[in-house]
Amino acid sequence: MKKNLFTMVLVLTAVWVCNLSAAEKTLQIEGSTTVGPIADAFTEAFSQAYPDVKITVTKNGSGNGAAALVDSRCDIAMMSRFMKLDEFTAAVDKGIMPVAHAIAMDGICIIVHPSNPVTELSLAQLHDIFTGAVKNWKELGGPDMPIVAISRDTSSGTYESFDHFVMRKDKMDASIEYVSSNPQLHSRVKTTAGAIGYVGVGFLDAEVKGLKVNNVMPSKQTIANGTYPMSRPLFLFTNGYPVLGTMSHKFCVFYLSEKGQEIIEAKGFVPVTKY
Amino acid sequence: MEYNKVQMNTEPKADNRSLALTALEDFKGFAFYHLGRFSLFAVSFSTVLIVLLIFFFVFQQGLPFFKNFGITEFFTSKQWYPEARKPEFGALAIIVGSIYVTIAALVLAVPAAILTAVFLSEIVSHKIRNLVKPVIELLAAIPSVAYGFFAVLVLAPFLQAEFGLSTGTNALNASIILAIMALPTIVSVAEDSITAIGRDLREASYGLGATRFETIFFVVIPAAHSGIIAAIVLGMMRAIGETMVVWMASGNANQIPSPWWDLTQSVRTMTATIAGDMGETAKSSPHYQSLFAIGIILLVMTFLMNIISEYFLASAGKNSRKK
Structure with a gap:
């Protein structure tokens, strides 16, 4: 014992x-x-x-x-x-x-369906899309087609970045859809003609179309040297x-x-x- | 003496253990009996305890929200911005979204499920029934995330291409998938309750000159209504509690479709909100508590449905015994 x-x-x-x-x-x-x-x-x-x-x-x-x-x-x-x-x-x-x-x-890229003729948006236009002020591609020089704006879920870091660059603490419109991952957002944009969404630069590829923001094309160079407006x-x-x-x-x-x-x-x- | 002699004569090498138990053996038996009973009781009771603890925990975390923010905004406002600088907790659109996809899923699933149940129990041969029913029940074994992938990668593009919808992840998409997921539950329970209707009832119906169609739809189904209602409610619980599929298929837009019948718009459900928002919330923050408040609503709804289905299942049992 x-x-x-x-x-x-x-x-x-x-x-x-x-x-x-x-x-x-x-x-x-x-x-x-x-x-x-x-x-x-x-x-x-x-x-x-x-x-x-x-x-x-x-x-x-x-x-x-x-x-x-x-x-x-x-x-x-x-x-x-x-x-x-x-x-x-x-x-x-x-x-x-x-x-x-x-x-x-960190760079956030704006992606649309490859068939979309729009090639460039300004930060202000993005803000208008995601606050619901602009609801049709016609108003942005595109075809007459409703905009399907897709956001990442609010608990993601990508959402936080987008909120910081574009929304400036303004509320997203109630019609915005949410998905829970970058790959899922990518596949939604790839298959939806009127879609617009945002992903980290690593998810930009040939299946979706990356848009110029404030006339700067997102790429590793423009993000690294800070000329792309959504990099930090x-x-x-x-x-x-x-x-x-x-x-x-x-x-x-x-x-x-x-x-x-x-x-x-x-x-x-x-x-x-x-x- | 007498006893020993008899034993020696008939079975020389038999175990000559006394029939009477020793005190120790007696105690052992007593102890094992009661230990066994107690451990079985403990195992069954732990299930009950878990349910009670879940109720307790969800209410404990969620009730402070109603205390701090009241219930008016929560149930009447559609503004759900829990992380804004001035947070807003209007869950109306979210609650309505859950009810939307659930009801739409039932509208799609119930007719198909009941006709399937009738077909399996009344019309088809026993052999084919034994082949088809397990396959239908196999639907329940597919993981919900697999359904979700199907919804996003196959059904959403299909809805866009075939019906010209601007977005394929919407209330309709979620309802279709939920309907498929609710099918096995409804078919299985409804089929059991239809089969349980006795032969005498059918023969009486035929004897009165009713056709097979009349017998099935005016005699058998009304007689089995309790079981069928219970089946529908069980399917409803399956649909309202499902998370992964609606989180992927419904689009999660925080809105009530306008016009109200337009299922091709995207909606957000209670389960998807909890699953999507929980990751970022700081513990015990208003946002965290608001998600538990949604959990309370969800729990109360499923609890009520459970009581309803128990009631109808019990009366279905009574009916089939009564005959």
């Missing part, structure tokens, strides 16, 4: 010590749903290279990411925009020094520049590696590196 008790104490201590050492090998990542898929894929790559490191990715929006970094609740904040002045001030007041790492470029950098924020060689540092510079670039391209974003 006494021996059993001793073994139990020993095992419990061992477990506790293991937890203690594991606690030093965790990485808390929180923030934007747009950056989330990249962080998830990075985490997957890391879990093979560093199996004993536990990385947690929480996707709850850029604002929550910033707040978590300010409160020291996370090691890395994912943000699809730069920090606002009041977030930055709040961080500095608490002795946190936010440092931005721009890991990729995606950030990771850390408290100060991470100490070299730490997990945090490795994670924040992973986008510079060839594997990192592959992942960013696979997720439909534009990498900042060229291998």
Whole structure:
């Protein structure tokens, strides 16, 4: 009996010590749903290279990411925009020094059915389509055909980006359809003559027609150099520049590696590196 | 003495265990009996407990929404913008959308299902019936996401090409798929209840000079009405609770079709709203609670339907026993 008790104490201590050492090998990542898929894929790559490191990715929006970094609740904040002045001030007041790492470029492409003669729309025209002010292609120089405007579901990062670039916080019309993934939106536009929708640049192909926005054709180049009006950098924020060689540092510079670039391209974003 | 002798004579090597149980054996039997009863009870009761817990959890998360925002906006406004700067929670279009696709699915499914049930139980030979019924029931085994893909990739382009609709993912598309999904439930239960109508009733009908058509439609179906209504309600529950298919096939536009009978416009249902919105909501936010409020409406609706179907199934059982 006494021996059993001793073994139990020993095992419990061992477990506790293991937890203690594991606690030093965790990485808390929180923030934007747009950056989330990249962080998830990075985490997957890391879990093979560093199996004993536990990385947690929480996707709850850029604002929550910033707040978590300010409160020291996370090691890395994912943000699809730069920090606002009041977030930055709040961080500095608490002795946190936010440092931005721009890991990729995000571009939203407008796609229509290949038979649609319209080749170009302005941001204002897109705004009118999705607020329901314009309901027929005739009004945009196309054929007399009702517009079927299709949006991504409101919980997606692509929706968040589109909302940021085009809607400017105005409400989408009640007649807008919603689909739950980029491939599904692509297949709906491909088969529907009057359809218009938006996807990440990775989903632009020959089966649908990408439109110029404000007279700029979406491509990896125009998105990467910022001439395409619906492109923006995606950030990771850390408290100060991470100490070299730490997990945090490795994670924040992973986008510079060839594997990192592959992942960013696979997720439909534009990498900042060229291998 | 006497007893030992008899045993020795007839079966020399028999087990000479006493018939009376020892105290330990007696206790063991008692313990196993009651343990067995208790564990079976626990397993069955856990199912009941799970249902109660689901009710409790959904109400616990959803009721604060009604407390904070009232019920007027929720049931009368069509403006569903839960993430806007000034959030609006008008679920009218969403509730109406669910009712729309459910009723349209039933309109499509019920005549076909009841005629199938009549055909299988009254007309066709036993051999073919045993072949056809499992195939119909196989429809229930197809995963709903497969139906959804069919709706988006096959049915939607077909509706656009054949009927010139501007959008193929609409209330009609969702209703057609839901009708197919509700078929096996309705056919199966309705067929059982028609078969359960006794031979005496049919023979009496024929004896009075009724034709086969008259017997089926004026005697057998009225006699089996409880079971058929229960079958329809069960199919209805299947349709209103279905999520993946309507999320993919209905288009999810937050509107009530105008004019109201125009099924070719896209609508959004309660289940699709919950499934589509839940991913982004922060826990315990008004948006999160509003989705549980929708869940309450859904739960109450299916609960009522369940009570109705139980009532009719019970009276169907009574009728067939009464004869």
